[in-house]
Amino acid sequence: DAGVTQSPTHLIKTRGQQVTLRCSPKSGHDTVSWYQQALGQGPQFIFQYYEEEERQRGNFPDRFSGHQFPNYSSELNVNALLLGDSALYLCASSLTGSYGYTFGSGTRLTVV
């Protein structure tokens, strides 16, 4: 049974560019959350998707947007990249109504 799969594992982007990160949830899960983990910090909640809609959002600018597809997979898009967007981006999935989340291994984004 595959867990949460994230792609790519690493990527490097230039300031001002746009990036798309992808997440496939664990089998049977329908809710996907995204977290940003800056170096030396704990993960910070970006947003959560359920039934293809953004259900909750953390304190992140509109440059951060997302999408959930009918198969429950999700994308995180970041526009106009800043150096401060360099971080590990974690995806976590769950079955709605459950507090049991499974995390992926993350995408390491470096903005230069």
Place this chain on the structure above:
Amino acid sequence: AQTVTQSQPEMSVQEAETVTLSCTYDTSESNYYLFWYKQPPSRQMILVIRQEAYKQQNATENRFSVNFQKAAKSFSLKISDSQLGDTAMYFCAFMNTPRGTYKYIFGTGTRLKVLA
């Protein structure tokens, strides 16, 4: 707003000994969940143990146990018989759910090193 504080940035322990990681939190909610997650170099967050706030009994999972003091808003993790594989970052996390807010609030982490 809820906050989670881990005041020990780094700790070390000898193999086979016991270590306790501290965590305090702040919330006005009465129903919530607390977690300890382990993040090894592989970067995946792995659930170590969780505690429901309505349960008075402290959770245990094999060598891992918690000391949950609800009134003091304290949630420490005790690792017994430490093993080299326990070396990792450990994050304390809070989640409250009454309004469907199924999101984690994490502390800044404690880097634990188990010494041979």
